Amino acid sequence: MQASIRLLKKRRFLPLFVTQLLGAFNDNLFKNAMVLFVVYSVYNDETSETWFSAVATGVFILPFFLLSALSGQLADQRDKAAIIRIVKTAEIAIMMVGAIGLGLIWSGVAVHSVAIPLLLVALFAMGVHSTFFGPIKYAILPQHLHDDEVLGGTGLVEAGTYIAILAGTILAGIIPVEAAAVGVVLTALIGYVAGRQVPPAPSLMVPLPIDFHIIRSSIALVRGTMHIRRLFLAIMAISFFWSVGAVLFIQFPPLVKNVLTADKAVASLFLAIFSIGIAIGSIAINRLLGGHVSARYAPASVIGMGGCIVAFHLVCSFWTPAPGDRLLSLGEFLAHPMAGWLSASLLGVSTFGGMFVVPLYAFLTTTVEKCEAARTVAANNIVNSGAMVAGSVMALGLSVAGVPVIQQLLLVAAMTIPCAWLAWKLHCACD
DSSP states (O other), rough: HHHHHHHGGGGHHHHHHHHHHHHHHHHHHHHHHHHHHHHHOOOOOOOHHHHHHHHHHHHHHHHHHHHHHHHHHHHHHHHHHHHHHHHHHHHHHHHHHHHHHHHHHHHTSIIIIIIIHHHHHHHHHHHHHHHHHHHHHHHHHHSSGGGHHHHHHHHHHHHHHHHHHHHHHHHHSSHHHHHHHHHHHHHHHHHHHTTTTTTOOSSSSSOOOOOOHHHHHHHHHHHHHSSSSHHHHHHHHHHHHHHHHHHHHHHHHHHHTTTBBBBBHHHHHHHHHHHHHHHHHHHHHHHHHHHHHOOOOOOOOHHHHHHHHHHHHHHHHTOOOOSTOOOOHHHHHHHHHTHHHHHHHHHHHHHHHHHHHHHHHHHHHHHSGGGHHHHHHHHHHHHHHHHHHHHHHHHHHHHTOOOHHHHHHHHHHHHHHHHHHHHHHHHHHHO
């Protein structure tokens, strides 16, 4: 662990770490400020709230499905540091558009006709931003780090990402929406400065023509990756994990408001606890594996995750709601006799999740040649995003069909079983 932390003193790692941390922070500050404000201040029924949460999630994920093949080609065939600078410049413009949308929705001007569509456009553009940055932040690690540092570096990136998600999520729940509008622009500016410090990472392969046909290139990329059995198993296991995560993140705001009868600060707390758990799991699994990339603990980790989801469901089922139409404040929620059990079960879900997914991401970038790492991550992103969109559609369909959010948790728990089976097959194939 100390060896991993020492990477934070290295210029070959620190600027990238700070850049991705600020990007994750900004994504979540903007998205959660938008979703929580709309859920708590615009809509007043569980179906509409779940609908908006699902649409926002789908809009952010869609670019990963459409553009990951292109981003993977560019990352492998161009200087990764140069792409980072372009992407961070675009983030400034995107967040200015998002800030205008947040300002309009706060002032109550053209909320449905202009503000919400503008916010969704900015969210889609941030999805594009993350699509092009995502393959780089993992693929650049084997290029800048030594072989025995890659797992530790991946763990730090994952932990840093979720700490940033935590910070952005907490702020989104407690600061006014107009403050969030200013914050997202300032963070984008700081992220641009950090991104300019990332050392060069030129292509390690002979330049090839870029295929800009997104459908053809996506099919070719996935087909060229998934035929390798170990990569197929790793990508499918990660995809099941993120489909579970997508459904949970969609469910949190309406579940907190309508089942737990708590305000948006509590919804923000739930997302924060989830992020803390992922960070804890990311660091813990690196310690358990001693820097060795392995799926040894993945099956048990995801089964533990499923068990904690069932526990979370049971606590929600016995929750005593607030009287009348009032919502519990954060302090009142924490004073509730079942709040500790609820928080512990949620922390267990995310900690086991972090222990499951981090070694699989490290596996993706270390199994292939360094010059193919970005395309492998991009292929993974395509399949992951398809699974997350499917999870979003499933959550939306269940809500429209009248299935209560609390009952949907059991289906989410069941989804961890095929995830564990895939992880076991990967362990048998590689370890």
